[in-house]
Amino acid sequence: MAGAxxxxxxxxxxxxxxxxQHVSCQVFPERLAQGNPQQGxxxxxxxxxxxxxxxxxxxxxxxxxxDLEAVVPQNGAVNKxxxxxxxxxxxxxxxxxxxxxxxxxxxxxxxHNQAHMNxxxxxxxxxxxxxxxxxxxxxxxxxxxxxxxxxxxxxxxDCSLVNEIFRLHFGLKQHHQTCVRDRxxxxxxxxxxxxxxxxKKAVDEVFESCFNDHEPFGRIPxxxxxxxxxxxxxxxxxxxYSNI
Amino acid sequence: xADGSGWQPPRPCEAYRAEWKLCRSARHFLHHYYVHGERPxxxxxxxxxxxxxxxxxxxxxxxxxxxxxxxxxxxRAARKHILxxxxxxxxxxxxxxxxxQEKDE
Numbered sequence: 001m002a003g004a005x006x007x008x009x010x011x012x013x014x015x016x017x018x019x020x021q022h023v024s025c026q027v028f029p030e031r032l033a034q035g036n037p038q039q040g041x042x043x044x045x046x047x048x049x050x051x052x053x054x055x056x057x058x059x060x061x062x063x064x065x066x067d068l069e070a071v072v073p074q075n076g077a078v079n080k081x082x083x084x085x086x087x088x089x090x091x092x093x094x095x096x097x098x099x100x101x102x103x104x105x106x107x108x109x110x111x112h113n114q115a116h117m118n119x120x121x122x123x124x125x126x127x128x129x130x131x132x133x134x135x136x137x138x139x140x141x142x143x144x145x146x147x148x149x150x151x152x153x154x155x156x157x158d159c160s161l162v163n164e165i166f167r168l169h170f171g172l173k174q175h176h177q178t179c180v181r182d183r184x185x186x187x188x189x190x191x192x193x194x195x196x197x198x199x200k201k202a203v204d205e206v207f208e209s210c211f212n213d214h215e216p217f218g219r220i221p222x223x224x225x226x227x228x229x230x231x232x233x234x235x236x237x238x239x240x241y242s243n244i
Numbered sequence: 245x246a247d248g249s250g251w252q253p254p255r256p257c258e259a260y261r262a263e264w265k266l267c268r269s270a271r272h273f274l275h276h277y278y279v280h281g282e283r284p285x286x287x288x289x290x291x292x293x294x295x296x297x298x299x300x301x302x303x304x305x306x307x308x309x310x311x312x313x314x315x316x317x318x319x320r321a322a323r324k325h326i327l328x329x330x331x332x333x334x335x336x337x338x339x340x341x342x343x344x345q346e347k348d349e
Contacts, residue, residue, distance in 0.1 A: 082343070102339050132339060134329040146327040161278055162273045174281030208271065209325040223277045225266065236255060242313040 014148055014191060019107045020082065022235045030126045052086035052108035055117040081130070084121075093190050095120040097127035104128060119163075123156035127215060142192065145200035147210040149184035154211055155220060158183055178212060253307060257296040264289035290312060334336050 046054070060080060082103070089096075089107035094116065096105045104124040111117050130136050130148045137144045153159055159179035164171070171178060179205055188199040214220060217230040233240070253260075265270055267286035276284040292314050298307035 022310075032279060052281070056296075101343055102336065102341075103343070132332070132335040134327075134331050136329050137270075144329055174279070176279040208327055212325045214322070220275075220279060223271075229262070229266070230346050232259065233255075236259070239252070240254045240315070243252055244312050244319065 002085060006141040014099075014124075014152070016146060018174070048088075049086050052106055052111060052117075055111065055114050055122065056080065056084055056086065056137065058114060059118050059121045074213060078125070078128070091190070093122050095123045096191065097131065098137070102128070102131070117202040119157050123152045123158060126155055135213070142188070142202045142227055144187055144199070145192070146184060146199070147213075149187040150180055150203060150207055150210040151213055153180040153183040153187070153213065157221075160222065177207075177211065180209060185186040226233050253299055253308075253311055255296075257300055258292065260289060260293040260296050264293055339343045 032135065033194055036229045058081070084104050084106060086106045086108040087103070091151065092110060094107050094110050097103075098105055098183075102122070104127075106117070106120060106124075111120055124141075127148050130151065131138075137147060154176075159176050161172075161175075164175065164179055169175075169179065182199075184203045185199045188194070188202065189196060192199070216234065217227070219230055220232050221227040221230055251329065264286060267284055267289050276282070280319060292311055295304075295307040295311045295314070298304045
């Protein structure tokens with residue numbers, strides 16, 4: 001991110017790439033609303049900002065991001081009104097983390113269902129978590145950005161088998177790692193004006209370290225069961241560290 | 245290691261059982277293969293469960309030691325990656341500050 005206030009909404013510190021199969025709907029979101037019976041009533045009566053706010057509320061109450069919320073700043077809380085903002089975004093970015101204002105930007109024109117909102121919020125909360133626990137140089141150190149993007153792609157569900165199949169990326173053995181490398185590279189390119197080779201090189205340099213950094217979950221939370229176990233471990237941490 | 249009089253297993257025995265059961269599940273096999281390209285190793289959870297139960301029933305010192313070593317090995321494995329960035333002692337001071345006044349609502 002450049003750091004200039006008027007560019008804040010255009011160049012977040014860390015971003016997420018939209019799923020490729022919705023290319024046509026990224027520019028014209030009203031077409032998606034017409035074809036989705038589940039959202040017919042929803043889309044008729046609410047603006048995109050209201051839908052974004054409602055989906056965000058549901059995510060924070062029920063999703064695995066609930067666990068991240070508890071640990072993002074070690075001594076405080078994530079405040080929905082202070083740390084989240086629903087806005088229209090350019091291009092096909094789904095969201096971003098703005099380190100200069102400590103705020104997560106959700107692209108209300110590019111998030112079209114609850115599952116996607118869950119993933120985007122989890123992804124951006126991982127960036128917020130890294131921002132709170134380490135001196136991350138978002139703006140001038142490409143390796144720091146790459147590391148946080150690897151972690152976000154790894155731990156948010158972006159690269160689940162089901163999501164990859166929906167993107168028509170078929171692979172099983174160790175495919176998760178291929179996906180994490182690719183999506184981290186795409187996320188870097190969405191917020192930095194650099195070549196694909198430079199982005200890929202940064203991802204490769206930090207991958208071994210950052211792919212195996214599963215904080216704050218302690219594991220990759222593939223589904224609610226894993227997230228529940230991670231939350232249980234977090235609540236048990238005092239007993240754990242005082243008895244080993 | 246804490247002295248025996250106040251020590252308890254790092255996790256409740258039920259947690260070891262749940263982790264072992266999850267590790268052996270078909271779904272976890274699929275997840276693990278998808279991520280690591282190999283089958284998961286679940287034997288250590290079973291050993292830890294046995295040690296935990298042994299401690300609960302008989303206060304066996306060997307079981308306590310085995311459990312501690314196993315958990316310390318897990319912590320070492322989780323932390324062995326080289327950090328890319330320097331850790332903070334506290335969150336950024338501006339985390340809870342109000343947004344700048346220039347922001348349009």
